[in-house]
Amino acid sequence: GQQVMQIPQYQHVQEGEDFTTYCNSSTTLSNIQWYKQRPGGHPVFLIQLVKSGEVKKQKRLTFQFGEAKKNSSLHITATQTTDVGTYFCALNAGGTSYGKLTFGQGTILTVHP
Amino acid sequence: DGGITQSPKYLFRKEGQNVTLSCEQNLNHDAMYWYRQDPGQGLRLIYYSQIVNDFQKGDIAEGYSVSREKKESFPLTVTSAQKNPTAFYLCASQWETSQPQHFGDGTRLSIL
Numbered sequence: 503g504q505q506v507m508q509i510p511q512y513q514h515v516q517e518g519e520d521f522t523t524y525c526n527s528s529t530t531l532s533n534i535q536w537y538k539q540r541p542g543g544h545p546v547f548l549i550q551l552v553k554s555g556e557v558k559k560q561k562r563l564t565f566q567f568g569e570a571k572k573n574s575s576l577h578i579t580a581t582q583t584t585d586v587g588t589y590f591c592a593l594n595a596g597g598t599s600y601g602k603l604t605f606g607q608g609t610i611l612t613v614h615p
Numbered sequence: 616d617g618g619i620t621q622s623p624k625y626l627f628r629k630e631g632q633n634v635t636l637s638c639e640q641n642l643n644h645d646a647m648y649w650y651r652q653d654p655g656q657g658l659r660l661i662y663y664s665q666i667v668n669d670f671q672k673g674d675i676a677e678g679y680s681v682s683r684e685k686k687e688s689f690p691l692t693v694t695s696a697q698k699n700p701t702a703f704y705l706c707a708s709q710w711e712t713s714q715p716q717h718f719g720d721g722t723r724l725s726i727l
Contacts, residue, residue, distance in 0.1 A: 544720055
């Protein structure tokens with residue numbers, strides 16, 4: 503089956519520092535999605551990457567999709583306390599998987615003021 | 616206001632008891648999903664349904680059952696065969712296969 507590795511598992515930063523989480527798949531992907539889950543909350547969709555080598559930005563967040571469509575990263579510039587939460591990548595293999603997502607284990611981000 | 620409603624928010628199960636978690640959506644989405652989340656871990660797929668009256672097992676279906684009699688509703692039953700049911704259960708729906716999933720607020724299930 504599809505394997506996904508997301509690293510690091512935990513990241514503690516001082517407010518203002520940058521943060522990056524990485525996601526690697528064992529198979530080529532149709533697309534990859536990123537979600538954020540605040541403590542005690544539910545996952546909320548952030549973005550979807552579809553094209554090889556794609557880069558998308560949302561304010562301080564930058565998302566990249568690898569050229570081989572097997573890896574992705576999420577980078578946050580100058581973290582704020584509102585960035586606290588768990589960031590998940592979710593892999594969509596496409597084809598017969600029909601919208602099924604395989605979630606990474608998540609990176610728990612803590613931001614110290 | 617469109618969305619996904621899960622109930623109850625907290626649920627306690629006694630030994631040998633079956634319990635049912637409710638998930639209702641008014642987004643007119645065809646696909647619905649049930650996930651289990653354990654502390655500090657990612658989401659694991661229990662069951663999913665692409666259309667009414669049809670559903671498939673996910674990665675950890677043992678000890679669980681579902682039904683999809685209506686488009687809006689996808690209840691999950693945690694049976695007594697599930698020996699470690701304590702977890703956070705999340706329901707999600709999806710309009711189309713390439714689109715993101717929308718999640719409910721979840722149900723926290725504990726053993727008494």
